[in-house]
Amino acid sequence: MQAPSYIGRFAPSPSGPLHFGSLIAALGSYLRARSHQGKWLVRIEDIDPPREVPGAADGILRTLESYGLHWDDTVLYQSQRLNDYQEQLNQLLQQNQAYYCQCTRKQIQAMGGLYDGRCGKLVPALDSGAIRVRNHTQTAHFNDVHMGAMSVASDFACEDFIIKRRDGLYAYQLAVVMDDADQGITEVVRGCDLLTSTVRQIDLFKLFDRHVPQWLHLPLLCAEPGRKLSKQNHAPAIDNQAPQASISAALQVLGQPPVDVDDVTIMLKQATEQFQLNLVPRQQEIIL
Secondary structure: OOOOOOEEEEOOOOOOOOEHHHHHHHHHHHHHHHHOOOEEEEEEOOOOHHHOOOOHHHHHHHHHHHOOOOOOOOOEEHHHOHHHHHHHHHHHHHOOOEEEEOOOHHHHHHOOOOOOOHHHHOOOOOOOOEEEEOOOOOOOEEEEOOOEEEEOOHHHHHOOOEEEOOOOOEOHHHHHHHHHHHOOOOEEEEEHHHHHHHHHHHHHHHHOOOOOOEEEEEOEEEEEOOEEOOOOOOOOEOOOOOHHHHHHHHHHHOOOOOOOOOOHHHHHHHHHHOOOHHHOOOOOEEEO
């Protein structure tokens, strides 16, 4: 059987139940994948235990099921891939493509807010602390499938960024790139809060010599300008018992035509058939 030409994903962190903002990302990525007759994968990004809520991962999966958002293949849990992350880190350190850094946040603030690479120049090199990648690619521009040409400040693009934290936890940038590469993700659909992360992830894809996916960022739902709807801001959980109203509201945020409010399977089938990317707002934030 021929592999699907499109593979997308939804990758929530289990820091609480799904809220309406996360439904936008889930539904947007789902419709994009299904409209391409592609795969839609679900990944649980559970590598930050201090922020995780017990039972949240299972709750997220049950919510997706109640909304008719059924995924392909098995769910990938990042916590089961720690050995893979460490093996990649060891390789980078051995190749002198990464190094240990002991600079504190206060010291970095004194550098102007961006790290200046000083620990990477020490002889002998440090043997403990956070691990930073030697960022030679320094991507500052990329093309978003929907938003168009995007760019970040050149000094941000030049920074050697952290790929393992000083507390021993693996950094988001490392884990997400390795997972997207290993799962064969062809297009990353997510919220605009991760726009700036994209350039760093492109740098890692190129460093690992892996295929760089396309990027598609959706408008971020905000309670007020600059304040996204999130678990940290105590956004309420969406209703598992009556998903039709939330699906209809999410489609409206995504600029899509209305669907018949019936059972979720019919709603999603209709939404997939009439999905049009050009109708999705191109603004980075939508205020509730």
